Amino acid sequence: MNRLCRMMAAAGMLLAAASCQPLKMETYEKNLDIPGHEWAYATKPVFEVTVQPQDTAYLYNIYVNVRHKDSYPYSNIWLLVHTQFPGDKPVAQRVELPLADVSGKWLGSGLDDIYEHRIPIQQNAMLNRVGTYKFTFEQNMRQNPLPDIMNVGLRIEKAGLRKNEKAIP
Known part of the structure; x- marks a missing residue:
């Protein structure tokens, strides 16, 4: 029993030490609800992504997630994507x-009427500054509010190392 307790204590210390290390960004994904499923001009979902030093050596693919009802009346949606790099103004x-x-x-992909x-929206993007990146989505269609939009989200996934870069442990 004493040996088992020591092994569990050692495992707990390893887990605690690992949890203090900054996590490398493999994938960021967050989806936000659109109130009442009607996306008004005034509703501007914001997504904040923190980039650590070890993340800057990689390229990333950036996606917009959209979830809508079958009754959505258009074949597309236009967005204004405001991107703010650490220390800069939004573009x-x-x-x-x-x-x-x-x-x-x-x-x-569909399930029932959803x-x-x-x-x-961007392949092989560089997030080469340490800090917080801010992405704001603004619907840019002629109709306001835009009906039957349930959720909108941001996904950023690692695409590979930048050319001539080495991974930082």
Whole structure:
């Protein structure tokens, strides 16, 4: 019994030591609800991503997640994506997110009358500054509020090492 207690204590110390280390960003994903499933101009979901020194050696793929009802009346959605790098002012970029093909068939995965999309907006992006990056999404369609949008989200996943970079442990 005494040996078992020592082994458990050692395992607990290892877990505690590991939990003090900064986590490397493999994937960031967060989805936010759109109030009443009607996305008004005034609703601007914000996503904050903290980049540690070891994260700056990598390239990242950035996606927008959209979840909507089958009754959504358009085949796309236009967004203003405001990106703020650590220490800088936000920069806006207008992005089209295709949700349906030319025949009107939804491109995302569906269950019952709800469809989900993960749409790439930037491949091999560099997050080469340590600190907090802020992404703000603003719907940029002519209709306000935009009906039947349930959730919107941000996904950032590691794409690989930048050229001529070595991973920082």
